[in-house]
Amino acid sequence: MHLNIKEPMTRNAQNTFQGIERAAIRLFYENGYYGTTVADITEAAGVAAGTFYLYFPSKLVLYQHILITLSKDIRSEIARRVKGATTRYEKERLGIKAFIEYARERPEIYNIIWESLHIDRRLFKEYYTSFSERYVKGLDKAAETGEIRPLDTEIVSFILMGITNFVALKVIMDLGSNNHNIDRIVDVVMDLLECGLFEPDRKN
Amino acid sequence: MHLNIKEPMTRNAQNTFQGIERAAIRLFYENGYYGTTVADITEAAGVAAGTFYLYFPSKLVLYQHILITLSKDIRSEIARRVKGATTRYEKERLGIKAFIEYARERPEIYNIIWESLHIDRRLFKEYYTSFSERYVKGLDKAAETGEIRPLDTEIVSFILMGITNFVALKVIMDLGSNNHNIDRIVDVVMDLLECGLFEPDRKN
DNA sequence: TCATAATATGAATGGATATTCACATAGTAT
DNA sequence: ATACTATGTGAATATCCATTCATATTATGA
Numbered sequence: 225m226h227l228n229i230k231e232p233m234t235r236n237a238q239n240t241f242q243g244i245e246r247a248a249i250r251l252f253y254e255n256g257y258y259g260t261t262v263a264d265i266t267e268a269a270g271v272a273a274g275t276f277y278l279y280f281p282s283k284l285v286l287y288q289h290i291l292i293t294l295s296k297d298i299r300s301e302i303a304r305r306v307k308g309a310t311t312r313y314e315k316e317r318l319g320i321k322a323f324i325e326y327a328r329e330r331p332e333i334y335n336i337i338w339e340s341l342h343i344d345r346r347l348f349k350e351y352y353t354s355f356s357e358r359y360v361k362g363l364d365k366a367a368e369t370g371e372i373r374p375l376d377t378e379i380v381s382f383i384l385m386g387i388t389n390f391v392a393l394k395v396i397m398d399l400g401s402n403n404h405n406i407d408r409i410v411d412v413v414m415d416l417l418e419c420g421l422f423e424p425d426r427k428n
Numbered sequence: 429m430h431l432n433i434k435e436p437m438t439r440n441a442q443n444t445f446q447g448i449e450r451a452a453i454r455l456f457y458e459n460g461y462y463g464t465t466v467a468d469i470t471e472a473a474g475v476a477a478g479t480f481y482l483y484f485p486s487k488l489v490l491y492q493h494i495l496i497t498l499s500k501d502i503r504s505e506i507a508r509r510v511k512g513a514t515t516r517y518e519k520e521r522l523g524i525k526a527f528i529e530y531a532r533e534r535p536e537i538y539n540i541i542w543e544s545l546h547i548d549r550r551l552f553k554e555y556y557t558s559f560s561e562r563y564v565k566g567l568d569k570a571a572e573t574g575e576i577r578p579l580d581t582e583i584v585s586f587i588l589m590g591i592t593n594f595v596a597l598k599v600i601m602d603l604g605s606n607n608h609n610i611d612r613i614v615d616v617v618m619d620l621l622e623c624g625l626f627e628p629d630r631k632n
Numbered sequence: 633t634c635a636t637a638a639t640a641t642g643a644a645t646g647g648a649t650a651t652t653c654a655c656a657t658a659g660t661a662t
Numbered sequence: 663a664t665a666c667t668a669t670g671t672g673a674a675t676a677t678c679c680a681t682t683c684a685t686a687t688t689a690t691g692a
Contacts, residue, residue: 278670352597409583418624477643478640
């Protein structure tokens with residue numbers, strides 16, 4: 225997908241470009257895509273309205289550009305934090321923790337990605353589909369070596385994405401209580417992934 | 429919260445009112461809140477633009493009204509379908525299945541509730557908080573009787589909401605494959621909730 | 633039948649806002 | 663110094679859209 229974005233050529237122009245990007249990320253987060261005007265963005269970036277269109281052909285393209293950039297960011301950051309782990313168990317723990325912490329540190333990303341469902345459905349689907357695909361690859365490997373039980377890994381990938389996304393939601397929107405101790409939350413998730421929810425002798 | 433909605437007094441007016449509601453639900457689903465104009469709604473409902481304001485003081489209030497109505501619908505429907513179950517295990521299975529099937533039958537609801545994050549953050553928080561609270565009550569009871577393992581039920585409620593929401597997302601947006609056999613999907617979820625993800629002897 | 637309230641109309645209003653454009657400046661190579 | 667390109671400006675434009683309002687129709691009870 226080519227977005228027709230004009231890359232800045234000079235150092236000063238790079239500052240302008242990045243200023244627009246950063247202002248937009250903050251404003252899209254605070255007020256949403258529709259609650260943010262191009263004038264808001266240029267004002268926050270300290271440039272004139274027309275400057276915006278030197279680089280981006282439209283507000284929508286800027287949004288798409290930001291979404292794609294942030295998607296890559298979050299993925300590479302999680303990959304980075306998971307790298308050290310040797311077992312699937314440890315990978316899962318680190319991955320879940322990384323996602324929650326990242327979402328807390330940069331709630332913009334979380335929010336902007338979710339909003340894509342209502343702005344550009346194709347990008348939304350692409351994001352979760354490819355996230356799932358990468359997840360499945362890891363889970364399949366772990367299934368081959370017998371680290372995880374033989375389950376449909378595609379479904380499991382959505383289960384795990386759902387868990388991390390909703391637990392992160394709880395933390396960053398402060399729903400309910402006890403949202404400060406992330407390690408404790410991760411412990412509960414891992415406990416459930418280890419032993420399940422039900423008492424072994426009371427399953428039905 | 430009072431929304432200042434004018435209830436219709438006559439039978440004809442009730443038709444008008446419901447026509448507006450229904451058209452709005454469909455359009456908010458298809459094109460989102462911001463992609464839907466009041467003119468779109470009134471045209472789809474077959475009434476004049478001004479008629480809208482006989483009943484709703486603003487487009488936002490209509491949205492809030494719809495959100496609250498649909499929240500109640502989905503909750504009562506799930507409660508209804510879960511009623512028969514005696515064990516927590518069965519309650520969980522029926523609840524998850526009911527949610528996925530309901531989301532598939534009426535994807536409007538699912539979509540409209542999610543969009544509230546970017547339209548009325550308070551309603552969004554309220555929805556998930558109260559959904560969680562009700563969930564916690566059931567889980568706490570099950571913990572008392574020893575049906576489920578002793579875990580932080582508030583965190584577990586978000587884990588379970590995350591699982592059902594994302595699995596439903598997969599089904600209704602047809603992400604990945606095998607989205608037709610809901611029973612099979614529910615089986616995988618219940619299997620994971622029963623036995624966990626990892627092989628017992630390979631946990632780390 | 634008449635009076636009154638409820639319901640319905642759709643053109644007009646006013647404000648917002650994405651985008652354009654004619655013009656201005658800054659940097660750079662020759 | 664000159665010419666050229668990249669960058670920047672902000673007022674003007676044109677469209678869109680929520681909401682209002684003067685007016686019309688319909689239903690109901692006396």
